[in-house]
Amino acid sequence: MRVLLIEDEKKLSAFITKGLTQEGFSVDSAAGAAEASRQLLNGVYDLVIMDVNLPDGDGFALLEAMRREGDATPVIMLTARGSVDDKVRGLESGANDYLTKPFAFRELVARARVLLRPAEKPEDVLTAGDLSLDVRSRRVTRAGRRIELTNKEFALLEVLLRSAGRPVSRAVLWEHAWEGSFEVDSNVLDVHMGRLRRKVDAGAGGKLIRTVYGVGYQIEAPERG
Ligand code: CA
Numbered sequence: 701m702r703v704l705l706i707e708d709e710k711k712l713s714a715f716i717t718k719g720l721t722q723e724g725f726s727v728d729s730a731a732g733a734a735e736a737s738r739q740l741l742n743g744v745y746d747l748v749i750m751d752v753n754l755p756d757g758d759g760f761a762l763l764e765a766m767r768r769e770g771d772a773t774p775v776i777m778l779t780a781r782g783s784v785d786d787k788v789r790g791l792e793s794g795a796n797d798y799l800t801k802p803f804a805f806r807e808l809v810a811r812a813r814v815l816l817r818p819a820e821k822p823e824d825v826l827t828a829g830d831l832s833l834d835v836r837s838r839r840v841t842r843a844g845r846r847i848e849l850t851n852k853e854f855a856l857l858e859v860l861l862r863s864a865g866r867p868v869s870r871a872v873l874w875e876h877a878w879e880g881s882f883e884v885d886s887n888v889l890d891v892h893m894g895r896l897r898r899k900v901d902a903g904a905g906g907k908l909i910r911t912v913y914g915v916g917y918q919i920e921a922p923e924r925g
Contacts, residue, residue, distance in 0.1 A: 705729045706736040706750045719805050733757035752779035760793045767794035774815040826861035827922045852877045853896040865921030867912040
């Protein structure tokens with residue numbers, strides 16, 4: 701993870717650089733706004749830590765310029781000023797987080813880690829027993845055999861698999877497969893579930909989908925490997 705630290709106080713800059721390096725970050729430092737602008741143009745950073753009070757300009761202007769140019773790199777602002785106005789201005793300028801000096805170093809590290817954590821992606825391949833559904837390619841197989849599903853059947857199976865091992869209510873199934881339609885039509889739902897069950901459970905080893913009376917439907921939990 702590459703970090704650009706923009707801080708003109710030499711001692712503080714050295715302290716943060718040393719600490720972040722020990723935490724496994726790769727740190728470049730700049731002592732002013734002009735130097736930082738050059739580094740931002742030349743380098744690719746995962747995170748910018750920026751002091752507000754710089755000898756040749758202020759951090760807000762630098763941050764606003766970054767955002768205007770479409771640079772979305774996460775930014776943590778550092779400042780001695782702790783007023784509400786400054787915090788608001790920092791966040792309005794496009795800062796992702798804000799720390800008032802003096803701050804605890806481990807708080808800086810914790811906030812940096814939060815910003816650098818990749819967004820959690822939903823799983824692409826869902827399974828139950830020998831059934832597998834690939835959300836991206838929309839490929840569904842049971843024991844290696846391809847199963848062709850309609851869009852509604854696919855949507856129903858996906859919801860069941862995302863809650864594998866737990867009952868899914870009729871309302872939730874309906875909501876997912878019939879987006880924007882609020883009234884649950886039980887007959888229509890049962891017809892589509894019936895077709896889905898025939899396709900999924902046909903022939904192969906054992907039924908995976910079962911009716912949960914008074915609730916909805918449930919698919920077996922994936923086999924524990
Ligand atoms: Ca400063």
